[in-house]
Amino acid sequence: MPSTAVTVPSKSQNHELLLGLLMTEEVQGVEEREGALVFFFEETGYPFVKAEFERIAAPFQSGPISCELILDQNWNEEWEKTIKPIKVGRFWIRPSWDIGIVPEDKIELIIDPKMSFGTGYHETTRLMMAGIEEMVREGDRVLDAGTGTGVLAFSALKIGASKAVGFDVDPICKGNADENSLMNGLSERFQMFVGTEKVVPSQTFDIVLANINRETLRAMLPALKVFMTDEAKLGLAGLLISDREIMLKELETNGLISVRETTEGDWWSVWAINSTSIGTILNSLL
Secondary structure (H helix, E strand, C coil): CCEEEEEEECCHHHHHHHHHHHCCCCCCEEEEECCEEEEEEECCCHHHHHHHHHHHHHHHCCCCCEEEEECCCCHHHHHHCCCCCEEECCEEEECCCCCCCCCCCCEEEECCCCCCCCCCCCHHHHHHHHHHHHHCCCCCEEEEECCCCCHHHHHHHHCCCCEEEEEECCHHHHHHHHHHHHHCCCHHHEEEEECCHHHCCCCCEEEEEEECCHHHHHHHHHHHHHCEEEEEEEEEEEEEHHHHHHHHHHHHHCCEEEEEEEEECCEEEEEEEEHHHHHHHHHHHC
């Protein structure tokens, strides 16, 4: 069907931040232009998100937002052409259609995005993957909240986690993550659910990951803590540096304490543990 192209004039230094804030399941594709980002929606979809979209974009605009009706085109196919291999720490992330040589010192991850979040191109994904490299231990059981493509769960499995369970409210993500798990040879150690944390069978994990956004994380923290073993580690991202003080207070309220903080650009990530287990866990990290 026809699409709606929504052009947001903005300075180039704000583009990555805007992408992180405005990329939702309603967005069918994005094009970066000189001095603007163009977001593509289904023709009938944009009116439902228009008010919230324009509210979020307003502080970063350098001119008025404009809309244009575009004739039928496969935006997902066009968008896929822009996905190239990327190095993230010890990992080499590539789409299945790229058959280039993987560097010998890198761990290969095959990720076809299918419009799900998590390709390694965004700072929040890179921050989380760096934390996974440091925090995950052989045999750990991992919970990935807001799984998207599955890239974080698969990163943990590739470096030694024994199993990973993911959940996401978007049904598209389940099919996407399941396909990616097969391509990476991880389907026997990965299980995916559609819905909120309530759909995950009662169990505990050694690592809990959540790369979402501040308000969702604040609301979800008590539930995520229930999934943590006494010595579990919780990794959070999808947060701006300006969210730091608010989130540190939320962690404290939930009996958690920060043990690792990193930033990239405007983005901030934190890893936390149960405050009652700080001595035991810190010794294990030394």
